[in-house]
Amino acid sequence: MPPKNVDLRREAGQRTRDQLLTAALDLLAERGPEGVTLREITEAAGANVAAVSYHFGSLHVLCETAAEHALARYLDAQHEAMSALAPSSTLLELAAAFARPMVDALAAGGHDLAVMRTVARFGADPPAGWDRLDDKFDETRRDALRVLKAHLHGVKERELVFRLRCAAGMVNWLALAPIGAELAGKPTKQIERLLLPVLAGAFRGDPAAS
Amino acid sequence: MPPKNVDLRREAGQRTRDQLLTAALDLLAERGPEGVTLREITEAAGANVAAVSYHFGSLHVLCETAAEHALARYLDAQHEAMSALAPSSTLLELAAAFARPMVDALAAGGHDLAVMRTVARFGADPPAGWDRLDDKFDETRRDALRVLKAHLHGVKERELVFRLRCAAGMVNWLALAPIGAELAGKPTKQIERLLLPVLAGAFRGDPAAS
DNA sequence: CAGTAAATCAAACAGCTGCTTGAGTTCTGA
DNA sequence: TCAGAACTCAAGCAGCTGTTTGATTTACTG
Numbered sequence: 001m002p003p004k005n006v007d008l009r010r011e012a013g014q015r016t017r018d019q020l021l022t023a024a025l026d027l028l029a030e031r032g033p034e035g036v037t038l039r040e041i042t043e044a045a046g047a048n049v050a051a052v053s054y055h056f057g058s059l060h061v062l063c064e065t066a067a068e069h070a071l072a073r074y075l076d077a078q079h080e081a082m083s084a085l086a087p088s089s090t091l092l093e094l095a096a097a098f099a100r101p102m103v104d105a106l107a108a109g110g111h112d113l114a115v116m117r118t119v120a121r122f123g124a125d126p127p128a129g130w131d132r133l134d135d136k137f138d139e140t141r142r143d144a145l146r147v148l149k150a151h152l153h154g155v156k157e158r159e160l161v162f163r164l165r166c167a168a169g170m171v172n173w174l175a176l177a178p179i180g181a182e183l184a185g186k187p188t189k190q191i192e193r194l195l196l197p198v199l200a201g202a203f204r205g206d207p208a209a210s
Numbered sequence: 211m212p213p214k215n216v217d218l219r220r221e222a223g224q225r226t227r228d229q230l231l232t233a234a235l236d237l238l239a240e241r242g243p244e245g246v247t248l249r250e251i252t253e254a255a256g257a258n259v260a261a262v263s264y265h266f267g268s269l270h271v272l273c274e275t276a277a278e279h280a281l282a283r284y285l286d287a288q289h290e291a292m293s294a295l296a297p298s299s300t301l302l303e304l305a306a307a308f309a310r311p312m313v314d315a316l317a318a319g320g321h322d323l324a325v326m327r328t329v330a331r332f333g334a335d336p337p338a339g340w341d342r343l344d345d346k347f348d349e350t351r352r353d354a355l356r357v358l359k360a361h362l363h364g365v366k367e368r369e370l371v372f373r374l375r376c377a378a379g380m381v382n383w384l385a386l387a388p389i390g391a392e393l394a395g396k397p398t399k400q401i402e403r404l405l406l407p408v409l410a411g412a413f414r415g416d417p418a419a420s
Numbered sequence: 421c422a423g424t425a426a427a428t429c430a431a432a433c434a435g436c437t438g439c440t441t442g443a444g445t446t447c448t449g450a
Numbered sequence: 451t452c453a454g455a456a457c458t459c460a461a462g463c464a465g466c467t468g469t470t471t472g473a474t475t476t477a478c479t480g
Contacts, residue, residue: 008476008477010426010427012426012428012477013426013427013428016428032244033244034242034244035244037466037467037468038467038468038469039466039467039468047428048427048428048430049429049430049469050429050430050470050471051428051429052468052469053468053469053470054427054428055427058468058469059467059468060468090418091416091418092416095416123387124383124386124387125386125387125388126388159407162389162404162405162408165389166383166408169379169380169383169384169386169387169389170379170383172383173334173376173379173380173382173383174379176334176335176379177333177334177335177375177379178335179372179376179379194372195376196416197415197416198372198373198376198415199412200416200418201411201412201413201414201415202380202408202409202411202412204411204416205407205408205411206302206305206406206407206410206414208301208302208410220456220457222446222447222456222457222458223456223457223458226457226458247436247437247438248437248438248439249436249437249438257458258457258458258460259438259459259460260439260440260441260458261457261458261459262438262439263438263439264456264457264458265457269438269439270438
């Protein structure tokens with residue numbers, strides 16, 4: 001018999017940890033960061049209340065970890081869409097890649113969109129100690145700046161970065177506000193036809209301005 | 211002696227009511243909707259805890275009323291700025307008027323900006339029964355549409371409305387996210403030089419799109 | 421077969437939550 | 451002058467909050 005290289009106890013612990021994380025993310029998506037309770041999470045995860053303290057230290061840490069994972073997945077999806085861009089790509093193509101994860105979530109609606117709400121909330125004011133995500137932010141920013149610079153020679157990099165963050169705000173807003181709820185479930189093409197021109201226009205800026 | 215046309219008791223009641231409202235708005239701005247407590251508000255307002263139930267029925271109603279007042283003030287300021295627009299106004303002028311209240315709050319920073327955070331939060335998902343504000347939303351929308359239609363003949367009204375709401379999202383995002391905090395306290399002109407081209411570009415959309 | 425570490429569990433903890441109660445004060449109006 | 455309305459107040463309510471404790475079960479190891 002081959003030697004068992006797994007410890008069933010640790011394996012079980014990892015499973016409850018994962019179940020707690022997904023339960024926490026689900027409830028965060030439903031009720032928002034301040035509306036989740038320890039007992040709701042543990043009940044949904046089929047775990048004991050003490051499991052949270054045991055595995056994460058506190059409810060606060062559990063929620064932040066769950067949100068951080070979701071935000072990381074979001075940034076990864078965005079980076080994957082944008083890494084296919086070339087400097088010769090149009091601003092409309094840049095907008096499409098930039099908004100891809102949110103557009104997909106809008107088209108899917110339901111739970112995916114609810115998770116995006118959590119991502120947007122925590123993206124609005126990221127807790128201290130999420131430096132691990134800084135690299136991911138930098139990645140998408142580099143990809144985007146390469147395209148922007150190719151189209152907007154006269155604009156300072158500082159302004160281009162600002163436009164990117166405005167675009168991120170606009171996209172995130174769709175996850176938070178009623179306007180996004182109205183789009184939920186619509187076909188991807190329809191959402192893109194509405195959203196991408198606005199996004200690309202924001203990137204381009206106004207020609208009348210200096 | 212002339213007849214007293216004021217009831218000192220009702221006058222005192224009105225004063226506590228106002229103090230509760232301002233205290234509630236202050237704490238909402240500081241801690242967010244879920245972070246305020248009955249006792250904090252009453253202590254800040256110099257009132258008894260029972261005063262909230264007596265005057266408003268519940269803490270929930272008090273907070274919603276306070277936020278509604280703040281949002282109403284915001285919409286009034288925006289409408290005032292936009293009512294001066296003519297159909298011949300440029301998209302950049304439209305952007306300036308549209309963003310005026312938020313730009314002012316950003317330039318002022320501190321408490322004014324914190325209040326804007328509350329306005330943005332409640333604007334993201336307005337509680338049921340804020341129909342009183344629908345008129346104010348319609349006002350600014352009409353003003354904006356008049357200018358937009360003059361510049362963008364080929365674009366359907368449905369899309370123009372969408373762009374307006376995207377612009378609102380972008381502006382509100384500045385009150386919520388770190389990007390806004392970075393702008394806080396900067397001179398108005400500098401904030402406008404960054405923001406208005408993006409806003410106007412979003413209004414105009416991308417020429418390559420349809 | 422011990423010995424031990426990991427994980428789970430029920431129960432209880434102190435603290436805070438929003439809200440109510442009933443008595444008390446202040447002022448009005450006839 | 452006095453009945454009653456408008457308001458304030460201290461005290462207390464039941465309920466929920468996150469967290470801890472000590473015992474118990476589970477599974478690996480020498």
